[in-house]
Each structure stands twice: as structure tokens, then as C-alpha cells.
Amino acid sequence: MATVFSKEVEDDLRARGYSRRQFGRISSLLSVGAAFGSLMPEAFAAAPRKDPGFVGHTDMIRISTNECWTGPFPSPAAAGQAIVLQGNRYEPDHLRKTLIETAATVEGVPVGNVLPWPGSSEPLLRTVICFCSPTRGVVTANPTYEAVWGSAEWLRTKLTRVPLSAANNYATDVRAMLRADPNAGMYYICSPNNPTGTVTSLEDIQWLADNKPKDAVLVVDEAYIHFSTARSAIPLTQGRDDVLVLRTFSKLFGMAGLRLGLTFASPALHDRMMRFDGENLISMLSVVAMAVGGPSLVEKDMILQRRNDMIAARDMTLAHLTRRNIRFIPGSQANMILVDWKKPAPAVKEAFARQKIEIGRNWPIWPTMSRVTIGSMRDMEGFCAALDRIMA
Ligand SMILES: Cc1ncc(COP(=O)(O)O)c(C=O)c1O
Known part of the structure; x- marks a missing residue:
């Protein structure tokens, strides 16, 4: 059985008496993100x-590593410090519910479209597993954030990289992306883009959403959006099952080490991302991260x-x-x-x-x-x- 372990880890497991058959069980016990940890470029x-x-x-x-130079905002940080003393409880104060409700209100979407994660690396890595296949590849800009490249290469998924458009302010060239692989399973846009910081217009993002194959998924990574005045793609996730927007608290909110992220998509698309492990595995987030993250969103x-x-x-x-x-x-x-x-x-x-x-x-x-x-x-x-x- 193929496993996600390196040879070093396999040797170690073998030396500890595990059989090859048990490797698969061990890897399935790990969350997908943790198993792919070495593919998270910034971490x-x-x-x-x-x-x-x-x-x-x-x-x-x-x-x-594009962290913020300083920590969380003062009042959310104080809320995080206070909740530490209730750390004996799995869920002391409806923190998860409050975080989801706050994010839904701030972005103007139904609560059912918001899912919290321990950062955005984990959902990002699993997009390739969930939306691509041996016959349906992934298309990204070049250069862009390489987490998706890592998982595509690991899974031997077809990976197509399309240069940023120098003629269009180094935006992602959405039309060239579709031409390069008109039958991909997933198209990834990072806006503002890592590493250039350049923005792809919402009109171009909408164009790709409307012109890609109906059953492909458009993933929009907005890790840096709070640093810019760019318009979010979150409204595009409404009324359709093929657009996913990722957010993280690791950048402007100064919470990289606290690990918190959000995805915005229809419940049906989120279900496709959860088909390996259900929502339970990723829903156990640190109460400190949730206590700090929720109130941070409204600190205009x-x-x-x-x-x-x-x-x-x-x-x-x-x-x-x-x-x-x-x-x-x-x-x-x-x-x-x-x-x-x-x-x-x-x-x-x-x-x-x-x-x-x-x-x-x-x-x-x-x-x-x-x-x-x-x-x-x-x-x-x-x-x-x-x-x-x-x-x-
Ligand atoms: C574009 C982009 N997406 C996602 C991430 C992942 O961040 P995290 O897992 O800390 O949320 C990063 C980290 O640098 C990033 O630059």
C-alpha cells in the first residue's frame, strides 16, 4: 500500500516493529495536513x-516568512489570555459557533458557508486531493504560493503553471490558465499573490469561475487580503458549488503560531472536502485561537x-x-x-x-x-x- 511517509519515517516505523500494512492505518490516523506538513512552505x-x-x-x-511583525490585537489577545484559565473545557464558551457567526456577519454570508480550520495550509493541501484526480490536474500562476504544487507533485497530479501577466500588472492570467489546461479539476488563484503581492481583479476571478469546466473547482486564496483594498471573492461562493475562498489569521491578524483559518464555500463543496474524515477531525480547534480570532475580525x-x-x-x-x-x-x-x-x-x-x-x-x-x-x-x-x- 502506498503511504505518505518518507523513507526515513518508514525505516523508523519498521525498526519499531510496524508492518507495511499498518503504515496505511497510521497515516489515516494523521490529519492530511499533518501528514503533508513538510509541504507547507512557510511553516x-x-x-x-x-x-x-x-x-x-x-x-x-x-x-x-510573511508573518506579521507583531502579535494579535490587544483586546482579542486579552480574551485569549482569559480563556487559558478555562482550558480544562473542550468548548468553554461556544467559541466555535461565535467565530463562525462573526465571520458570516462580517462577510455577509450564511453561517452554513463558513468552516474554521487550524490555519489555511490544511484545507489548501487537501484541495488537490479532493478536486483533482489522475485525469484532472491543477492549474496555478507562476510564481505563486507553492503549497498546491507540493501536494500535486506528491500525488503525481498533472500540474500546469502559467506565468503571471507582466502586461497586466503581474496579475494572474486567468485566460491563459484556462487555455493551458481546459479540463483541469482545479484552478488556484492567490490574490494578493504570494510572492509578488499583486492583485487579480474580481472581474477576472469571476470570468474564470464562469468559464472553467462546470465540475472543476476554483480556489481563491485570500491570505493577504486584509493588507490590501482588493475586493474579496467571497460573494462568488454564493449560489454555486464550485468556488472556495481561503482565509488565514496568520498574516495581518498576527496569529501564525496560534493556527486559525477559515474557508468560505457552499455546504455541498465543504462536504466534498470532508469526505475523508468528516468535520470532527478538523473542528477541534484550540480555544485560545478561537477566542482571539473571532473578535479580531471586527476590529476595523x-x-x-x-x-x-x-x-x-x-x-x-x-x-x-x-x-x-x-x-x-x-x-x-x-x-x-x-x-x-x-x-x-x-x-x-x-x-x-x-x-x-x-x-x-x-x-x-x-x-x-x-x-x-x-x-x-x-x-x-x-x-x-x-x-x-x-x-x-
Ligand atoms: C498564500 C498563502 N496561503 C496559505 C498560507 C498558509 O498559512 P497558514 O497555514 O499559516 O494559515 C500561506 C502562508 O504563508 C500563504 O502565503
Whole structure:
């Protein structure tokens, strides 16, 4: 039986006396997301590295994994601290119900269309399992967030990557995506896109929803939408069973380590995602995450303030790059920029690491560009100063 375990894990299990037949049972005991943990690019990049030369995060400016530079908003954080003392209860205060109701009210959709998850990696990874097959592949932009690539490659699903449209502000080229594979099982759009921060218009997203094969699913990943003024695709999920929108609390809400995400879709589409394990497995969320996440959604002023703080730090950084004649992909509406060093990006990343600045990774399609997360103004001043030293 094929399993999702690496050879290392299999050897370990075998050494511990498990038979091959038991591997399948073990893997089915794990949630799909956990079994695919190593395919979650940001979490993987943030994990402590094994090589002894790695300095560690504590003394570095961390602008590599698109986290927020600061934690949850003060009043939701206080609610989280208070609920810790009721942590003996599985569900002390209808937190899950309240979170769903709050999200439904904020987004103007029925409560039956909202499903909470421990982050958005898990639902994202399972989309490929649920909506694709040996004959129906997945289509994404390039570059884009690679979690979907990882699971498609793991499952040997056909994967088609279509370059972003340089002629259209580096938006996802929805028409080229459909042309590239008119019979895919799933089309994935990340808007604002990771790693460029560029936005795909709602009109284009709607066009793909209406023109893709009827039985294919359009997945719209809005991990960074609160950093932008882009219009959400959540209204498109209404009255149809083929559009799924993903949200996470890991970015603007400053909750990456708390693990909370939401998906918006019709109950029928959510049921398709739950067919392996039912809703129970993923519905046991940390009470702390739910206590912090729910009230965060209604903190309108705080959301705006944080977005504006990020924009100020991003504008300052872009102005510095421009002064230094360093090219970047224009039009980011999120907490990241893609900087073109005009030389291999890994060497530049190393140079920044020596300056105690941890910048992001690069994507194979653009090997001379690094993604740089926008941190606090102070983080970005540190980045600019290190840049000056490196380029001196
Ligand atoms: C576009 C996108 N989607 C999903 C995720 C997953 O985030 P999480 O699992 O923390 O919710 C990330 C993380 O960086 C991301 O950039």
C-alpha cells in the first residue's frame, strides 16, 4: 500500500516493529495536513534548521516568512489570555459557533458557508486531493504560493503553471490558465499573490469561475487580503458549488503560531472536502485561537491601522530600493515585495543572514529575485541599512 511517509519515517516505523500494512492505518490516523506538513512552505521555512551553522531566529530580523511583525490585537489577545484559565473545557464558551457567526456577519454570508480550520495550509493541501484526480490536474500562476504544487507533485497530479501577466500588472492570467489546461479539476488563484503581492481583479476571478469546466473547482486564496483594498471573492461562493475562498489569521491578524483559518464555500463543496474524515477531525480547534480570532475580525480600526503601518514601511523600503537603482516587481498590495538582485538570490540571502537579517526564499522561475516580507518600520530600516553595507 502506498503511504505518505518518507523513507526515513518508514525505516523508523519498521525498526519499531510496524508492518507495511499498518503504515496505511497510521497515516489515516494523521490529519492530511499533518501528514503533508513538510509541504507547507512557510511553516517549513520557519522551522528551526538542523545545520549547526544556523544562527537561529532570536537575534535576527525576521522578514522571511510573511508573518506579521507583531502579535494579535490587544483586546482579542486579552480574551485569549482569559480563556487559558478555562482550558480544562473542550468548548468553554461556544467559541466555535461565535467565530463562525462573526465571520458570516462580517462577510455577509450564511453561517452554513463558513468552516474554521487550524490555519489555511490544511484545507489548501487537501484541495488537490479532493478536486483533482489522475485525469484532472491543477492549474496555478507562476510564481505563486507553492503549497498546491507540493501536494500535486506528491500525488503525481498533472500540474500546469502559467506565468503571471507582466502586461497586466503581474496579475494572474486567468485566460491563459484556462487555455493551458481546459479540463483541469482545479484552478488556484492567490490574490494578493504570494510572492509578488499583486492583485487579480474580481472581474477576472469571476470570468474564470464562469468559464472553467462546470465540475472543476476554483480556489481563491485570500491570505493577504486584509493588507490590501482588493475586493474579496467571497460573494462568488454564493449560489454555486464550485468556488472556495481561503482565509488565514496568520498574516495581518498576527496569529501564525496560534493556527486559525477559515474557508468560505457552499455546504455541498465543504462536504466534498470532508469526505475523508468528516468535520470532527478538523473542528477541534484550540480555544485560545478561537477566542482571539473571532473578535479580531471586527476590529476595523486596528485592521486599517496595521495595513497603513505596513504600507508606510513598504513605501519607505521601495523608495530606498529605487534610490539604489534596485529593481522590484511593482504593484505589491501585501506585506511582501519581490526584489531583483540581478544575481543568484540564494547568495544574497546568505549575505543578509550574515548581517542578521533573514530575508525570504526565491522561486525557480525568477532565480535572481528574493521575496522580502515587510516587517515593522524598524525591521525595514534594518533591512535598508544592511542592504547598504552589502552593496557598498
Ligand atoms: C498564500 C498563502 N496561503 C496559505 C498560507 C498558509 O498559512 P497558514 O497555514 O499559516 O494559515 C500561506 C502562508 O504563508 C500563504 O502565503
